[in-house]
Amino acid sequence: MFECRHAEQIEDVTPSAPGCEECLRTGSWWVHLRLCRTCGHVGCCDDSPNRHATAHFRSTRHPVIEGYDPPEGWGWCYVDEVFIDLGERITARGGV
Ligand SMILES: [Zn+2]
Ligand SMILES: [Zn+2]
Ligand SMILES: [Zn+2]
Numbered sequence: 001m002f003e004c005r006h007a008e009q010i011e012d013v014t015p016s017a018p019g020c021e022e023c024l025r026t027g028s029w030w031v032h033l034r035l036c037r038t039c040g041h042v043g044c045c046d047d048s049p050n051r052h053a054t055a056h057f058r059s060t061r062h063p064v065i066e067g068y069d070p071p072e073g074w075g076w077c078y079v080d081e082v083f084i085d086l087g088e089r090i091t092a093r094g095g096v
Contacts (some may be wrong), residue, residue, distance in 0.1 A: 004084050005075040006063040013040035015068070015091065020039055020044040022052045030064070033069035034076075038062035066091060 013035065020030045020043050030044030033061055034053035039062060043053030057078045064084065066075045071091055075084035 002017045003043045004064070004082050006077055006079065007084060010064050010075065010084075010086075010089065011038040012089070013037055013091065015042050015093075016040045017042045020048070020050075020052050021084065023048075023050060030069075031089075032067065035068040036060075036062045036063045037066055037075060037091075068093075087090075 007053050013067070015035055017024055020033060021041060023044055026041055028050055030048035031049060032045040034043050034045050036043070036056055039060070041056050043056045046054055056062065063079045064075050064077050066086060068091065070093055073086055073090050075086050077084060
């Protein structure tokens with residue numbers, strides 16, 4: 001099994017918005033949310049029409065997101081393409 005080389009870079013973040021930042025701005029919708037564990041960006045998943053979480057990774061190279069709608073206890077590394085067990089380090093639902 002592959003290991004994620006970015007586990008040490010996972011930060012405790014504050015979610016940037018109550019839903020996908022870009023979708024809230026444009027009035028779009030999403031299926032599930034993904035939280036960036038580098039900067040706290042909230043984006044929508046690949047089942048959503050706009051796939052903002054993946055777009056965020058492409059533009060920022062922030063490697064690790066968390067399943068966040070609701071917090072599901074797992075992370076995903078875009079670089080290594082592996083799931084990460086976040087254990088106790090899941091982010092509580094919230095946002096500004
Ligand atoms: Zn990784
Ligand atoms: Zn979105
Ligand atoms: Zn980010």
